[in-house]
Amino acid sequence: MVLPSLASLCHTVMEKLTRDNFLVWKAQLLPHIRAAGMTGYLDGSVKEPAKVLSTEKDVAGKKVIEEVNNYARSYPLPSFHDNATCIGSTDDWIALRQDDHADGCSYLLYNPFSNGSILLALDGIIDKATTVFAVFSIAWLLFAGPIFNDYSSVGYSFLLKKEKAVIVQPDRVTVGNGPAFGCIMMKDFLTELGKRLKKNTTAYENYKRIWVPEGQPPESEPGEPLRVNVLFKHIQKMLTGDSAVIAETGDSWFNCQKLKLPDGCGYEFQMQYGSIGWSVGALLGYAQGATDKRVIACIGDGSFQVTAQDVSTMLRCAQNSIIFLINNGGYTIEVEIHDGPYNVIKNWNYTGLVDAIHNGEGNCWTTKVTCEEELTAAIETATGDKKDCLCFIEVVAHKDDTSKELLEWGSRVSAANSRPPNPQ
Incomplete structure (x- = not known):
């Protein structure tokens, strides 16, 4: 982990302290001191x-x-x-x-x-x-x-x-x-x-x-639209010591946190700076370094749109990761923090995009699932006949299908970030 440093102060504090500019100088300097934990x-x-x-x-x-x-x-x-x-x-x-x-x-x-x-x-x-x-x-x-x-x-x-x-x-x-x-x-x-x-x-x-054991999501009716908790029930069954999980910024944070990892199963997520789209590049780097593991990435549609081009390098490097693209039509985590029309995004043909990037070169398999039966078949194919391919599974979910943890987290973060400023 990298901690904030004071080494770059000469470049970021532009004001030299004089008897006339104390407030401006203080406003530039204090954030660096706080970031370094030195206000005490x-x-x-x-x-x-x-x-x-x-x-x-x-x-x-x-x-x-x-x-x-x-x-x-x-x-x-x-x-x-x-x-x-x-x-x-x-x-x-x-x-x-x-x-x-x-x-x-x-x-x-x-x-x-x-x-x-x-x-x-x-x-x-x-x-x-x-x-x-x-x-x-x-x-x-x-x-x-x-x-x-x-x-x-x-x-x-x-x-x-x-x-x-x-x-x-x-x-x-x-x-x-x-x-x-x-x-x-x-x-x-x-x-x-x-x-x-x-x-x-x-x-x-x-x-x-x-402690009371957690329950299982109710069984889906035949053809019932796929729920996110059902998706993660099946992801849980996929995990072994030879797996690794990458959780994208958003509801995947909270859903992946509830996964029970077998011994040796890797797990990566980043909450400290909440960078949307982080996981696509992280998946590329992790899979390239951990060649002994098959990496499973859970990525939202909004996040994927930011860094989708990294799929090209995954194919060039012949990686065999599994990407679950959760398509719920927008920036769901941002909706819970501060709702607005800017959180609704243009829908893409995600499987078509990845097929176009593939362009017949390398090993790639894509599919779109809308119900549990299709999800089960897709996972069976990804872990069976296509185990050596980069597998891209687009999961269509309802825009309001979120975890209870995200609902409360979003409301509390929204309240904290919208409070009146504290004058220093």
Whole structure:
């Protein structure tokens, strides 16, 4: 993950401070300071780091763990040596336990020393009550590499108490509302932390007591228009350890988050900057690098229109990915944030477009499905006779067929982004 940097300030802050232009200079400078997480040093809420820090790998992490425990002992909470439950979003959890991964989700409730340690994905207040209870009843929370923006926090509805959190960034550790330690590498810190943690299954046991298994979507009638939840029921059955999932910006975020990934199954999505069309290029790069996996991409029609030309390179590189193009006639996620006629897009002949790009060169197979029977047949063909082809399956869905998570996420993000500005 790349963090904002102050290295480019000389190029982006055009005003040189004088006695006459303070407000203009401040308006240009403050966003960079906020992006780098350094406002606390200006207002005194963050303690100045030590002037001398050890850079030795095996010493740095130990020193911070000691400071974390000293800080914890000053509060009526257990120290990490006695009780810990971790929440994270990066591969560095591997430093805690090699055979457990925490890829792809916004935040993961994680018991690093228990079997089946990933309990749930957390997306702010839109999750089930059992999820929210399990997280916010924990004494200490450890975050690895989080970015708490309007999207990942669901319109800032993520009810985090900073005094209960230890936030670990790639080169910095912040403990509650107290000290921050710079020049500490995330992997070094987590490696040392893993050596000191003791097994604690309290949160997991609490979650199991109140957890209710999710149901299955109702069976479709013969010829009934295809529902999105039925599509993802069939995608779930396709997943193996040799698969990977790419989730495009939009409702695919929330539908793919509910997939249960087998061991070894890859998963990629990007919520931090919400780039529409990201997944087409991401699919191209992922499939080119992970030649041992067949990649399944779930892409909306609006997103596909932004970067459709990357299909040409996929064919030239002889990739065999499966693209589910979900055609619901517009930018559905934008409708939920701020509706308007600009969210209705020109419909394309998507299979015809891909066939035209194919132009008889390379291995490509396309089809359009409108009901479950056609979807089942298409998946059977894509995973059977056409397993060596780039398979493009256009799924026709109703424009209002969205997940309940998107409906609430959109309303909360809309409310957060339409609030009056906060003068600085």
